[in-house]
Amino acid sequence: MRMGVVTRAAKKRRLEEEDRLKDHISGLPDAVLSSRWRHIWRSAPLNVNLHGGCDPTGAVRRILSSHRVPGRRFSVVSMGHWWRREDAAATLEVWLRSPALNNLEELEFHFHLGFSYSKVPPPPLPASVHRFSSTLRAASFGGCSIAIADGDAAVPLLHLPLLKQLSLLNARISGSSLHALLAGCPVLESLLLLENHGCPRAQIVSPSLRSIGLCSGRQGLSRLQHLNIEDAPCLERLLFFTDVDMDISVISAPRLAILGKLSSKFPRLQFGTTAGFQKAMVSSVKVLAIPDGKLRLDAVINLMKCFPSLEKLYIKTGHVGKRNVWHLKHRNLIGTLDIRLKKIVFADYLGNKSHVSFAKFFVMNASMLESMTLQLKHRHIDNDVWIRSQHIYAAPD
Template sequence: MAMDTTTRRRRRLEGEEEEEGLDRISGLPDAVLGEIVSLLPTKDGARTQVLSSRWRPLWRSAPLNLDPCGLSVGREISRILSAHLGPGRRFFIPRYILRPEGERSAATLLDGWLRSPALDNLQELDFHYGDRFPYAQVSPPPPLPASVHRFSSTLRVASFGGCGLPDGNATALHFPLLKQLSLLHVTISESSLHALLAGCPVLQSLLLSFNSGCRRLRIVSRSLRSIGVKPGRGDCRLQQLILEDAPSLERLLCSSSLCGRVIDISVISAPKLDTLGPLDDDFPRLDFGATVFQGSHLVSLITVMPSVKILALVNAHLSLDVVINFMKCFPCLEKLYIKTVRPGEKNVWCRKYKNLVGTLDIRLKKIVLLRYRGNKSHVNFAKFFVLNARVLESMVFENEGKEKMISNEWAEKQHSLLQTKNRASRGAQFDFVCRPGPLGQVGIELAHDLSTDDPFVRFRDWS
């Protein structure tokens, strides 16, 4: 009896080992395996041909995901395109690849690739001719390849860089399925940009960075949810952004250029605008109807924006006056991020805001102060919220760099100065942290990441 039990157990284990050795993945239908291959990086997808004879034909027929990172020359891309039989899914060409080869220009090379049958039905296109700043060019940038028009009915994601887009409505691009658009170092006129956006009826996110030729942009879109803009430099840069009719817009991410150039922002109709910033002291004009800011100074306050819940500021002097003015304009603000670079103003508020404290409804739940120094100015600023923010959940004090490591003694002293034991919100947490440096640069490109509720979670890494 014991022998029978042992035999059955051994046979069961042998059967389980045989099952574990089975190649179940290869038993899937070709369509499913093709989807798996197409999701892999280019080199890994090509290597699946050596797995077995079952996998060998899949690479050539699966939707092509061409991301040539690691490839050194365009000839390798040409070889992949000529050998692939399937439709295209994604075609990404990094800047270093688009260099003239022999007698062919980068524009001719790219146009030839885009005409390849291997890219039929392409869904994602991303290319950049290189770091060609339009305002510094003697000759015009390469034109947008004419072959891009053949993807008008299939593209869902597009990023055009370092090129010039045709002028006039007659040559305007139409992308009825496009949801994500990036224009980087592009030369385009105001009328052409308006025509391009009008030809993208389901566009959800738009990124504009260092472009030239369009000084004023009016946003009229019922589908657009997110905008990221860095205006660039020169007289032909974007200087004014008008949100004329944007009923679905949730976030506006804006960043100054290397020389501090910023744009006028006018919000006429954006009832769902939830996230805004980073706004710095140099903003020439920011208006919400009859409420107007010039830089960080409030000129008039008549209308408010109750939809704004998340705000990021680059406030050099860490001024409580500035922040309170923004809070008056955004009465439902829940998250506030502030990056400061100087010791700060006096921020004496006990008498100045004595009457305001009882009437101002502070709804802030999270406050992050970057480059907090713990001096009298910074303490006075933070203490206002410690003692008056009744629903505050978290307040983070970040000290960047290596000049000061946070000791327990220093943190305890800060708790005493801030009077955290007398905090208005009993559940509030106060954290003093030291960041050694950026984890990796981020910025307005987060306009495309609609899965992220708060793009300023890594505000210290913004560039």
């Protein structure tokens, strides 16, 4: 078994590698580049990425009017005060109807996030999105209202037969509209639902979804409170960002392999007909992430018992932890534990006695363990004195 500590040297090497892979040529001034090459970009697939606080109206109009080849990606996010303008939604609608964006494959826009929690209603999903129904493969809609035809709605059903990635951020959408939207995406593989409202209850039925990411958002009756994953035969990853304050029921997801992060603040996580993840037995899960603030070894062990096929454990704590004397109080139970972990990542490792005891338990009792990575919380403690303290704390009890 190998053990690793993420040091400053390793971080420096990673940053150097990232810098080496950067596109430095694009940052050169125009005068350095030959004028004979400047026409080439007009014949290449168009990728528009607008990130910043400036007013992009004139620049975007010039780009869309001069480009000869249909666009591939159009992204407008983090535009600050520009999104607060009354004509921002109308301007975006005009841009999306440009012939330069025919056959668009990736679309991303986030209206001013304040719309989500203010009395001002968010602008509707641009009607022009429908014209990309036969080409769109990735979409991220933020700060808008999405009403899909499911009876009384005036907007026609949005059918995106090629869409594989969908993100909804701070959007207003009802449960029935979300259900209709997913039904119109027959090959969707990735779904992110981040701080949306207007949908207290949602149901997931998808033959193709492989990954779902969730964040319930701020308090309020309109936020997502109950999620029912009724039928997701291909679902492999169920991910939670920050503390997810919602009830989740997983009725059918036979391939679910990656789960987390689970915290003690979870109201309820139900698998099949078994309520509470402490009582559930889910044999398909192989990767589990836990943000254990108090780092209680007994709580982690009890949680692991719910997932008998667990191979990888990611745990992060922001506190010094408990004394972790569980293995001393219950020595007679240790031999009965079947810990099949192969990989452990311990984030924000402090190296105090509590953290060392926690790591030591798995080193001594996980017979199949191949590696344990300790990611230091304080980089400056990488010295000889600190290393010697680890040996002292790890000494036999």
